[in-house]
Each structure stands twice: as structure tokens, then as C-alpha cells.
Amino acid sequence: MKRRIIYLDNGATSWPKPACVGEAMVDFLTHKAGNPGRGGHFLAREAVSVVESARKALAELIHSPDSKRVVLTHGCTDSVNMAIHGVIRAFSREFANSNGECPRPHIVTTAIEHNAVLRTLHCYATNKQIDLDIVPCDKEGLVHVENVVSVTRADTLMFAISHSSNVLGTIQPVKDIVCAIRKISPEVLVLLDAAQTIGHIAIDVQDLDIDLLSIAGHKALKGPTGTGALYVGVRAFPDVGDHARIFCERRGGTGAVAPGLEMPNVLPDALEAGTPNAVGFAGLLAAMTEYDGEISKAAHEHEMSLTQHLLDGLSRIEGITVYGRKDTKNRTPVVLFNLSGIHPRAVSSSLDEEYGIATRGGVHCAPMMHQTIGTGSDGAVRVSPGVFTTKDEIEAFLVAIAELARRTSNQLA
Numbered sequence: 001m002k003r004r005i006i007y008l009d010n011g012a013t014s015w016p017k018p019a020c021v022g023e024a025m026v027d028f029l030t031h032k033a034g035n036p037g038r039g040g041h042f043l044a045r046e047a048v049s050v051v052e053s054a055r056k057a058l059a060e061l062i063h064s065p066d067s068k069r070v071v072l073t074h075g076c077t078d079s080v081n082m083a084i085h086g087v088i089r090a091f092s093r094e095f096a097n098s099n100g101e102c103p104r105p106h107i108v109t110t111a112i113e114h115n116a117v118l119r120t121l122h123c124y125a126t127n128k129q130i131d132l133d134i135v136p137c138d139k140e141g142l143v144h145v146e147n148v149v150s151v152t153r154a155d156t157l158m159f160a161i162s163h164s165s166n167v168l169g170t171i172q173p174v175k176d177i178v179c180a181i182r183k184i185s186p187e188v189l190v191l192l193d194a195a196q197t198i199g200h201i202a203i204d205v206q207d208l209d210i211d212l213l214s215i216a217g218h219k220a221l222k223g224p225t226g227t228g229a230l231y232v233g234v235r236a237f238p239d240v241g242d243h244a245r246i247f248c249e250r251r252g253g254t255g256a257v258a259p260g261l262e263m264p265n266v267l268p269d270a271l272e273a274g275t276p277n278a279v280g281f282a283g284l285l286a287a288m289t290e291y292d293g294e295i296s297k298a299a300h301e302h303e304m305s306l307t308q309h310l311l312d313g314l315s316r317i318e319g320i321t322v323y324g325r326k327d328t329k330n331r332t333p334v335v336l337f338n339l340s341g342i343h344p345r346a347v348s349s350s351l352d353e354e355y356g357i358a359t360r361g362g363v364h365c366a367p368m369m370h371q372t373i374g375t376g377s378d379g380a381v382r383v384s385p386g387v388f389t390t391k392d393e394i395e396a397f398l399v400a401i402a403e404l405a406r407r408t409s410n411q412l413a
Contacts, residue, residue: 006357006393011166011196011334011364011384013218013225017287021224024286028279036278037254047278054281055268057288058229062213063204069237071230071271072281076195077116079214079230080160082271083191084120086246087158087212087236088130093247105157106131108181110143111368112165112172116214117193118368121160139373140325141168149180156185163197167369167382168324169307169334171197178209189236189245195219200303200332202295211236212246220386222291223284226277237267248273299387303333306385306394310335313398319405323373323380335383336373339401341408344381347401355400359383 007015028050034043036051051072059067073079088105096102107130109117125132133151137143143161152159159181164171178190191212194203199220205213210233217227237244248263252273264270291299308328314320319340325331339347348361363370363379370379385394 004356006355006396008383008385008389008393008397009358009360010219010386010389011332011382012360014220014222014386016388017224017283018222018290020286020290021222021283025224025279025283028282032282033279035275038275050282050285051276051278054285054288055229057285058215059231061198061203061288062215062231063206064231065206068267069232071232071268072276073228073230074226074277075218075228076193076214076216077228079228080114080116080191080193081120082230082249083212083214083246084117084158084160085249086271087189087191088124089249090245090247091157092129104129104131106133106153106155107158107160108133108135108148108151108156109160110135110148110162111137111372112141112143112162112167112170113160113366113368114162114166114193114195115365115367117160117162117191118366134368137165137170137369137372139323141165141170141369141373143172143177145173145176145180148177149184152181152184152188154185156181156188158189158191160191160193162193162195163203164200164332165324165366165369166196166334167364167366167380168336168373169196169331170324171201171330171332174210175208182209187235196332196334199295200300205231205233217280217284221284222287222387224280227280227284230271232267232271237270244270246271250274296387303385303387303389304328306389306391307331307333307335309391309394310383310385310398313394314401317398317402317405319409320401323375333385336380337383338375338380339405339408341412342404344375344379347381347404350404351397351400355396357397357400359397 032046034047036047055070056067059070091105092102124130135147190210192210193214195216198215213231215229217223218225236246248271250273254269314322314337321338323336344361348359351357351359359381361381
């Protein structure tokens with residue numbers, strides 16, 4: 001028997017995927033599944049065509065000046081790690097003395113970050129390899145410009161920030177922050193984690209004046225898991241010369257330059273080692289082509305209408321606490337709440353087992369964000385509708401939560 005699912009966990013990964021995604025992946029495996037760049041035969045050339053088309057589509061989406069500056073990865077976490085490890089490693093290679101000793105670079109990040117950023121930086125900070133400042137946010141998940149400026153130094157190497165909190169959905173004033181910190185540290189490398197915003201809102205890497213952008217292919221872009229990208233700007237990797245400020249931690253074959261033991265010194269090959277997830281990028285390309293690679297105004301308005309409906313409905317249920325902003329201004333379609341008297345994971349389990357509703361309970365890999373809003377180690381329940389979510393499904397969710405709230409209240413009485 002096929003199980004009925006109301007899927008409200010699009011913040012983790014979008015579902016259902018458009019039919020074209022699976023069709024394109026099957027077609028690739030059937031007719032094009034050579035190893036891209038690793039051979040001159042027909043199947044290898046077809047694979048290259050798919051991969052390069054996906055790269056170009058992503059470049060156009062973020063307004064990259066050159067598609068070669070879009071490095072294809074295995075996901076947003078892979079992109080973040082490539083950026084952070086690569087920048088720190090390049091710094092240490094350049095400034096280490098003959099004894100291998102190196103000054104500690106200064107890096108700034110924020111309390112809203114996903115563990116992809118926080119854990120990666122933490123491992124360097126605890127080993128005393130970097131000086132790390134973590135900027136707080138307010139109860140609505142907003143990082144204030146003046147707080148970032150207060151810890152930025154003239155020698156700050158990198159600033160890493162999520163475009164939007166995956167917990168509260170609050171979109172950050174990235175352009176204002178970047179403008180302010182560049183007055184203090186003109187060459188600071190800015191890493192923007194766009195996992196929660198790419199596909200929801202327009203992103204222009206040139207207008208934002210950022211250097212590194214991590215992209216998830218499996219969320220709002222509607223592609224399969226295991227797909228992502230890292231945009232690498234000119235400050236991080238100049239067009240000419242060999243003064244790249246990001247070093248490739250992953251070594252291996254690229255298919256482009258075979259002789260020699262050094263990685264190629266041109267993008268994207270300098271940061272792309274090994275066989276890419278070509279079948280995954282076939283699916284991502286299909287999804288982006290189906291939706292013209294653009295941010296649909298109608299789709300975004302639909303998602304935000306559902307988000308407001310969630311906010312309004314939850315606010316009327318006794319025992320519910322909703323966190324963050326109470327309207328849809330400057331946010332993504334993410335709503336966070338708790339039900340008094342029941343652990344958030346138990347709420348999500350009940351929704352799944354009794355009602356067939358998929359949500360996510362816990363700390364969402366963003367522990368500092370939960371500490372800020374007072375949900376601690378237990379976290380809260382996250383509801384994230386998507387473009388295929390219907391108003392009737394939101395109504396069914398609200399009915400289910402109201403029933404759980406009444407039941408919990410009666411048990412505690």
C-alpha cells in the first residue's frame with residue numbers, strides 16, 4: 001500500500017522532485033554515462049556536455065562573470081569545506097616560515113551558521129591554527145552590521161555567513177555587511193552559504209561583491225542529492241598569475257591536464273579532482289531547465305503565502321510557541337515552533353507516524369542558533385513548505401498539530 005505523505009521538510013531537501021529529474025538521470029545512465037573529461041569517445045563527450053551545461057546554468061543563475069568560476073561539488077557542505085580548508089591552507093603555504101610556523105589568520109563567522117561552517121572552523125580554532133570571532137544574532141536570527149564591523153580587523157582573512165538561517169529563515173543584509181567590512185579589510189574573502197536561498201531569491205555574486213558562494217543543488221533548485229557548487233571569485237583565484245588564495249585540498253585526476261604531479265592552475269580544474277556526479281548534474285540541469293533557471297515570482301509568492309498561513313494558524317493554537325519573525329518579510333519559507341509539554345522530536349515522530357506529515361525536530365545542525373533563541377539542546381520543530389505544497393496540506397498539518405496540542409494538554413491536566 002502506498003503511503004500518503006504530506007512533505008513539509010523542504011529546508012532539508014526538496015520533494016517531490018520534478019518528473020524530469022529522474023527521467024534525465026535514467027537517460028544519462030542509458031545513453032551518456034561516460035566519464036566526463038576522461039576520454040575522447042562518444043559517451044565521454046556526451047557526459048562532458050551534460051556537466052558543462054549544468055555548470056553554465058548555475059553560472060547564469062548567480063550572474064558569475066565566467067562559468068569556469070563555478071566549481072562543481074558533491075553538495076553545499078563539500079563546497080563550504082573546500083572553501084574554508086582551501087583558504088586556510090593557501091594562507092599557511094604562503095606565510096609559513098622555514099620552520100613551518102605560521103601566523104594565525106583571523107576569521108569571522110556568525111552564530112546563525114550551519115555545522116558545515118561552525119565545525120570546520122572549530123577544528124582549526126581548537127588547534128590554535130586560527131583566531132576565530134563568532135558574531136551573535138538577535139532573537140529573530142538577524143546578524144547586525146555593526147556587530148560584524150566591531151570584530152573585523154585590517155588583517156581579517158575570511159568572513160563566512162549564511163545567506164539565510166536554516167532555523168528561522170531570516171535573510172541577512174549581506175550587501176551592507178560586505179560593504180562595511182571591506183572598508184576595514186579590503187581583501188577579506190567573503191564566503192556566503194546559499195544553501196537556504198539559492199532557488200528562492202535572486203543572487204548576484206558581482207552585485208553582492210562576494211568571493212565564494214556555496215550552492216546546494218538538492219534544495220530549492222529541485223535537483224538530486226549529491227549535487228552542489230562553489231563559486232570562486234577573482235579575489236580568491238585571480239585570472240592571471242599563480243597567487244591563488246584557495247588551495248585544492250582534494251588531489252587527483254582532472255582529465256584536462258594529465259602530465260605532472262601538480263594540480264592545474266586554472267579554474268575549474270584547479271579545484272575539481274576525481275569523477276564528478278555527472279548523473280546527478282544531469283538531474284539538476286533538467287530541473288533548472290524545466291524552470292528556466294530563473295526564480296519564479298509566482299512560486300516564491302506561493303511559498304510565502306503558505307508560510308504566512310502557517311504562522312497565522314500556529315499562533316491560534318494553545319501551547320504553541322513560534323520563534324523568529326511573525327510575518328514573511330525578508331525570510332525564506334521556514335517556520336520554527338515548539339509544543340509545550342512534548343519534545344520536538346516526539347512532535348515530529350507523531351506527525352510522521354500518525355498523520356503522514358514530514359517535518360524535522362531537533363537542532364537542525366545549527367546549535368548556536370538554538371542557544372540564541374532559547375531552545376537549547378532540544379531544539380524545535382521546523383516546517384518548510386515548498387513549491388509543490390498545497391494550502392490543503394498546510395490545513396491538514398494545522399489540524400494535526402491542534403489535535404496533538406489538545407491531547408498533550410489533557411495528559412498534563
